[in-house]
Amino acid sequence: MFQKNRVSRNAISSDNKQAWPALLDAGVSLGYQRNIVQRQISRDPAKGTPDGKQNMDRIRIVGGNELNGEITISGAKNAALPLMISSLLTAEPLVLENVPRLADVKQLERILENHGVDIAVNGRRPDEDDMGGQRIIFTANKIVDTCAPYELVSTMRASFWVIGPLLAREHEARVSLPGGCAIGTRPVDFYLEGLKQLGAEIDIEDGYVVAKAPNGGLIGNRVTFPKVSVGATHTVMMAATLAKGTTIIENAAQEPEVGNLARCLVAMGAKIDGIDTSTLTIQGVTELHGATHEVLPDRIETGTYAMAVAMTGGDVLLKGGNVKNLQAAVDVLKATGVDISQEKTGIRVRRNGNGLQPVDVETNPFPGFPTDLQAQYMALMTRSTGTANIRETIFENRFMHVAELARFGADIKVDGQLATVTGVPELRGAQVMATDLRASVSLVIAGLAANGETIVNRIYHLDRGFERLEEKLSRCGATIERISG
Numbered sequence: 119m120f121q122k123n124r125v126s127r128n129a130i131s132s133d134n135k136q137a138w139p140a141l142l143d144a145g146v147s148l149g150y151q152r153n154i155v156q157r158q159i160s161r162d163p164a165k166g167t168p169d170g171k172q173n174m175d176r177i178r179i180v181g182g183n184e185l186n187g188e189i190t191i192s193g194a195k196n197a198a199l200p201l202m203i204s205s206l207l208t209a210e211p212l213v214l215e216n217v218p219r220l221a222d223v224k225q226l227e228r229i230l231e232n233h234g235v236d237i238a239v240n241g242r243r244p245d246e247d248d249m250g251g252q253r254i255i256f257t258a259n260k261i262v263d264t265c266a267p268y269e270l271v272s273t274m275r276a277s278f279w280v281i282g283p284l285l286a287r288e289h290e291a292r293v294s295l296p297g298g299c300a301i302g303t304r305p306v307d308f309y310l311e312g313l314k315q316l317g318a319e320i321d322i323e324d325g326y327v328v329a330k331a332p333n334g335g336l337i338g339n340r341v342t343f344p345k346v347s348v349g350a351t352h353t354v355m356m357a358a359t360l361a362k363g364t365t366i367i368e369n370a371a372q373e374p375e376v377g378n379l380a381r382c383l384v385a386m387g388a389k390i391d392g393i394d395t396s397t398l399t400i401q402g403v404t405e406l407h408g409a410t411h412e413v414l415p416d417r418i419e420t421g422t423y424a425m426a427v428a429m430t431g432g433d434v435l436l437k438g439g440n441v442k443n444l445q446a447a448v449d450v451l452k453a454t455g456v457d458i459s460q461e462k463t464g465i466r467v468r469r470n471g472n473g474l475q476p477v478d479v480e481t482n483p484f485p486g487f488p489t490d491l492q493a494q495y496m497a498l499m500t501r502s503t504g505t506a507n508i509r510e511t512i513f514e515n516r517f518m519h520v521a522e523l524a525r526f527g528a529d530i531k532v533d534g535q536l537a538t539v540t541g542v543p544e545l546r547g548a549q550v551m552a553t554d555l556r557a558s559v560s561l562v563i564a565g566l567a568a569n570g571e572t573i574v575n576r577i578y579h580l581d582r583g584f585e586r587l588e589e590k591l592s593r594c595g596a597t598i599e600r601i602s603g
């Protein structure tokens with residue numbers, strides 16, 4: 119069933135087949151859309167992202183305002199993506215609640231539709247929070263294509279993870295090697311080694327990973343990752359749910375998004391023990407069934423807005439935020455002098471004009487300080503009253519924001535994986551350019567506190583992972599707007 123370099127859309131009617139490439143480019147989805155039709159949001163964040171046609175919108179910020187009010191935290195991108203991919207494991211509908219409106223979600227919808235997944239998005243009811251998430255139904259009744267082509271996969275690394283479910287259910291997959299944020303080499307050796315341990319035969323051909331599960335499917339085994347990997351844990355866990363026998367994953371990632379996926383798989387009939395620990399034991403079953411599952415709130419978005427408030431001062435309730443999933447970052451922010459408390463409906467963050475203490479940070483797998491908050495924290499430390507050391511231990515090339523933060527007048531020295539940030543009395547607004555998803559938002563945070571005007575160029579990375587960022591911040595008093603590219 120491999121269909122090399124072909125973007126098939128067998129899920130659409132033959133009448134539409136002439137028209138779909140143009141519509142796809144325009145960000146329109148053509149899967150069966152029963153019930154539906156709220157695929158439009160005020161601004162299409164996916165505009166132009168496929169096939170390298172990137173959204174050239176900019177963000178303009180005039181810094182200096184305090185943030186006050188409420189921000190609704192969206193569903194986590196890093197949970198929504200693997201959950202969506204898990205729909206490939208069953209012929210029955212998987213209903214996901216609280217799916218964020220993001221370019222990466224739309225892009226993954228295109229990839230799943232290419233495999234034959236029927237996607238239905240429910241409209242918003244009049245009484246619903248206008249910042250609430252989407253309810254999307256994914257039905258992979260029949261996998262029509264086990265190839266994930268370069269054109270679709272190259273813009274988003276997480277789409278590589280389809281290899282696990284495709285191998286498990288169809289016993290074959292041909293998946294383009296991934297792209298995504300340029301934050302280091304980001305190999306896939308752990309994924310491939312893990313799948314080989316489950317009996318897969320794997321070759322690399324023309325930039326594609328070609329995987330087969332001979333002898334009627336994958337076979338459970340012990341998989342020990344040499345280093346914690348979120349993506350490899352997701353992929354091998356999904357594959358193991360349909361393998362024959364028992365799989366034990368050692369040194370598994372314990373990120374809350376992995377637990378969120380594991381709980382969804384259990385709701386679909388998988389047998390998984392050790393959820394939220396570093397050892398997952400998965401007893402394979404012959405098939406999975408449909409389920410309804412909620413995407414957990416985005417801890418990285420929560421931490422990002424907490425840092426924005428820490429930066430500008432003010433008092434904001436991050437609705438839906440949960441300290442439990444963000445303890446390391448909360449501890450650090452408290453040590454800098456920020457007031458953070460868990461309330462019934464979310465996390466309240468306050469800072470009232472006092473100076474920020476410098477606090478050293480090292481990124482680590484969960485429950486350590488998340489690498490996805492390192493850039494935002496660096497922006498914050500540019501305004502501390504001293505010098506803070508920030509060590510990045512997960513990715514070897516994740517300091518690209520340093521040069522851009524320097525445009526605001528920040529004082530940062532980099533030595534290998536260590537950045538030394540000395541606080542400066544003021545940041546000055548600047549023209550800056552986003553280089554990856556989390557780096558982009560660190561520039562927004564700096565702009566919110568800088569004197570004068572900041573223009574953040576090339577914000578398509580932001581749209582991949584932050585839902586309606588400028589709307590959420592302007593509702594709290596920030597002067598921030600999107601300028602169409």
Ligand code: UD1
Pocket residue numbers: 195196197199275276302303304305306307308309310345346347348349350375489490512513514
């Ligand atoms: C996921 C997150 C990303 C986050 C990262 C670390 C999603 C969609 N992305 O990315 O936002 O920054 O976790 O928390 O959830 N590695 C290998 N070989 C492999 C796989 C990984 O050497 O086969 C290395 C990576 O280069 C990196 C480290 O392992 O140094 C961790 O990467 P990993 O956890 O796999 O990151 P992602 O799953 O890609």
